[in-house]
Amino acid sequence: MAEATERLQRYLEDELGECRDEDVEQRLDELGTLEAALGPAQVDDELGVLSALANETRYTLARVLVAAGEELCVCELNAVVDVSESGLSHALSALVDAGLATGRKDGRWKKYRATNRAITLVTVLDGSVSDE
Amino acid sequence: MAEATERLQRYLEDELGECRDEDVEQRLDELGTLEAALGPAQVDDELGVLSALANETRYTLARVLVAAGEELCVCELNAVVDVSESGLSHALSALVDAGLATGRKDGRWKKYRATNRAITLVTVLDGSVSDE
DNA sequence: GCATTAATTGAGTATCTCTTCAACCGATGA
DNA sequence: TCATCGGTTGAAGAGATACTCAATTAATGC
Known part of the structure; x- marks a missing residue:
């Protein structure tokens, strides 16, 4: 034993x-x-979501997209985080991979919007951390 | 400009x-x-919570503590994750630091319990990831 | 077609993070 | 009081992550 x-x-x-x-x-x-109550696939998914949000750049982007309540252009998001254009792009695609944002090309601009998953999580986080 | x-x-x-x-x-x-809708301190706190959960070992511990609904002994938690005793201890103290668990010494045993914050977050994560 | 612009991709690198090992602390019991 | 047991702590190495730079794609306008 x-x-x-x-x-x-x-x-x-x-x-x-x-x-x-x-x-x-x-x-x-x-x-x-x-x-084992949750299947391994769902745990993986949840860990993916958590990892995507557990970074200042990406969490800021998620919060801003949720707060905006509408799609925002990459060139607008550039103003709210302090990384290079390339870093911003990497961050946004990580959010998309985790199901926290969707991207849409509009002419020469690209716009991103928060998903319902992102809205729920950001809202709950704000609530669960402020109250005690 | x-x-x-x-x-x-x-x-x-x-x-x-x-x-x-x-x-x-x-x-x-x-x-x-x-x-800037949230203060920097609150954002830090939320990032701390997210970082604490964004790891397989710690997320498993959080889920098990929440599912148990009661305090569990370190020696019991040892059975649900695949790390050394020392790794388990590090993981648990990270959860405590993030406000996701509390520890209590009981004679020679040490017991941990999920906080309300952990219960809320784990519950919402399960829900928000399973539905689409 | 060619130049310009918006954004993405991939490679490389510096930094952080997770885990283990070894030493340690505090409680229990001989 | 000393040995043992449960658990924690700190240091150190392997590995993962998050940036930036350079090159690339796709759309627009001349």
């Missing part, structure tokens, strides 16, 4: 008074169930 | 038909307002 599992057994003994090998098995199973 | 601002001017000319310097100023101001 692995070292970590032995520790779990001692813990369960402490908590339950006694602890057979079956009890350890059952607890491991319960913990596995908690972890 | 900076290169990026000139481009914005041409864009506004395109959109509005005409564009004086004042119009550019006003648009820059509007964009600045969108960006």
